[in-house]
Amino acid sequence: MTNHDVSRADEDIVGDALVQKEAFALLVHRYQERLTRYLRRLGVFKREDMEDILQNVFLKTYRNLNEFDRKLKFSSWIYRITHNEAMSFFRSTSSRPEGHPVDDAELVLEQLSGSADTSMEAELGLNASQLTEAMKKLEAKYRDVIVLRYFEEREYAEISDILRIPTGTVATLLSRAKKRLRETLSHLA
Amino acid sequence: MNEFESKPNGSSEDLAHKVLDRIEEERVVPRPKWQFTVKDRLFWVFWILSIVLGSLLTAAIVFACVNAGWEFRDVTHHNLFGFLLQVLPMLWIVALLGALLLAYEIFRHTSRGYRFPFSVIVGLLLLITVVGGVVFYVSGAGRVVEEEIGARIPTYRPVMMRQKEMWSKPEQGLLAGEVLEFDRAQSLLRLRGFDGSLYLMNTEELADDSNRVLVERESVRVVGVFAKPSDGPEKPYFRPCYVFPWDVRVKTKNLLAVKCDPERIIEEPRSTECKGLIPYEILKTLRRGSCR
Numbered sequence: 001m002t003n004h005d006v007s008r009a010d011e012d013i014v015g016d017a018l019v020q021k022e023a024f025a026l027l028v029h030r031y032q033e034r035l036t037r038y039l040r041r042l043g044v045f046k047r048e049d050m051e052d053i054l055q056n057v058f059l060k061t062y063r064n065l066n067e068f069d070r071k072l073k074f075s076s077w078i079y080r081i082t083h084n085e086a087m088s089f090f091r092s093t094s095s096r097p098e099g100h101p102v103d104d105a106e107l108v109l110e111q112l113s114g115s116a117d118t119s120m121e122a123e124l125g126l127n128a129s130q131l132t133e134a135m136k137k138l139e140a141k142y143r144d145v146i147v148l149r150y151f152e153e154r155e156y157a158e159i160s161d162i163l164r165i166p167t168g169t170v171a172t173l174l175s176r177a178k179k180r181l182r183e184t185l186s187h188l189a
Numbered sequence: 190m191n192e193f194e195s196k197p198n199g200s201s202e203d204l205a206h207k208v209l210d211r212i213e214e215e216r217v218v219p220r221p222k223w224q225f226t227v228k229d230r231l232f233w234v235f236w237i238l239s240i241v242l243g244s245l246l247t248a249a250i251v252f253a254c255v256n257a258g259w260e261f262r263d264v265t266h267h268n269l270f271g272f273l274l275q276v277l278p279m280l281w282i283v284a285l286l287g288a289l290l291l292a293y294e295i296f297r298h299t300s301r302g303y304r305f306p307f308s309v310i311v312g313l314l315l316l317i318t319v320v321g322g323v324v325f326y327v328s329g330a331g332r333v334v335e336e337e338i339g340a341r342i343p344t345y346r347p348v349m350m351r352q353k354e355m356w357s358k359p360e361q362g363l364l365a366g367e368v369l370e371f372d373r374a375q376s377l378l379r380l381r382g383f384d385g386s387l388y389l390m391n392t393e394e395l396a397d398d399s400n401r402v403l404v405e406r407e408s409v410r411v412v413g414v415f416a417k418p419s420d421g422p423e424k425p426y427f428r429p430c431y432v433f434p435w436d437v438r439v440k441t442k443n444l445l446a447v448k449c450d451p452e453r454i455i456e457e458p459r460s461t462e463c464k465g466l467i468p469y470e471i472l473k474t475l476r477r478g479s480c481r
Contacts, residue, residue: 021212028208029205032204058204059211062212062219063220064220065219066221067220069300160304165303166303166307
């Protein structure tokens with residue numbers, strides 16, 4: 001990977017990949033780690049499952065490169081494909097394991113506390129494992145927005161594009177999710 | 190850290206290679222842009238079709254409601270609920286809801302449709318459907334859907350058919366049909382009801398405006414009294430008290446716009462039989478109201 005490759009926008013690489021498939025490898029390099037983390041946060045843990053899903057995501061992305069709307073962020077588009085692929089995987093296995101965001105929980109807890117009126121962490125004496133426990137108890141629709149907003153650090157508009165819901169709905173879901181999370185955390189504290 | 194992620198940089202290379210190998214082996218190529226363009230356009234075509242369908246159904250609902258016989262609601266029904274239950278075109282209403290739901294889902298699945306809130310999409314759909322419905326109603330498409338298409342649906346009865354049923358209840362004082370013969374001098378009326386029955390009536394006590402309707406119109410509504418003599422050889426008969434044109438909307442308006450001749454605003458029934466007519470007071474009020 002050259003310095004030139006690193007500085008290039010995803011959208012430009014999409015154009016290249018349409019002409020020369022080898023250019024697509026650059027997008028795989030860029031997104032593999034992020035999407036792996038995202039899949040794990042959605043509840044995919046087994047290495048084989050993760051690899052299968054990721055391969056499918058990248059193949060679908062490649063096959064549908066011409067569908068990419070340049071008015072969207074490429075990252076939003078590939079996150080959407082990943083989210084849909086993960087949901088298909090959960091449907092096919094008829095189960096959705098609980099999320100397991102332990103590695104980032106401390107950071108997310110800080111963000112959640114900062115967005116609350118008072119510092120939950122200090123007030124309730126919370127820790128990362130309690131947040132993980134509380135996340136497990138959230139409904140999937142709330143967990144999805146929390147993961148995207150606080151773990152993946154996506155903007156509202158990006159979450160809207162990833163989950164294909166209006167921005168207002170993103171805000172509503174986030175607000176409810178945080179409220180429920182706080183309630184659960186206060187019980188756990 | 191996850192095993193898959195924890196691999197050194199080589200894992201990223203591995204995945205890229207694997208993906209490129211599969212692209213090669215499975216001969217995966219990017220789908221051409223025109224396929225996505227066609228798909229996108231098809232969504233919009235189906236969306237427009239569902240909107241047109243919704244507008245046609247709205248026009249049919251408007252036609253059915255306008256021609257439901259509101260003028261005679263107090264005469265034909267005891268309460269508004271019973272009237273609405275009988276005249277509302279439920280088939281079209283349910284089909285309209287289906288068309289709106291379809292239009293909503295199609296819009297949501299267009300490339301940017303998901304960005305609009307539910308209230309905005311529904312508001313937009315209702316606005317377009319209502320405007321389209323009014324346009325179709327004015328152009329006569331509402332009547333075609335209600336009467337011609339509606340008549341071909343086995344379980345559906347168009348509004349005029351329902352009105353004919355409403356006015357084929359002589360025992361309740363309501364009768365409608367075709368005037369076969371009217372002899373004003375002899376005060377004799379022969380009428381074939383919409384249910385096919387033949388009636389011979391004595392019209393000597395009808396007011397002038399009712400007589401005029403019988404002369405001018407081919408199809409009429411008659412409000413009267415169905416009498417069954419308790420004994421003797423006489424057959425049951427129908428005594429007409431009021432006659433209205435069948436074509437309610439225009440003709441009744443004209444009928445009610447008669448000159449306010451004080452002689453017509455009679456407080457008493459013209460016959461002792463008509464006095465017992467249930468909607469008599471309502472009809473009397475209806476006439477008086479038109480003379481204010």
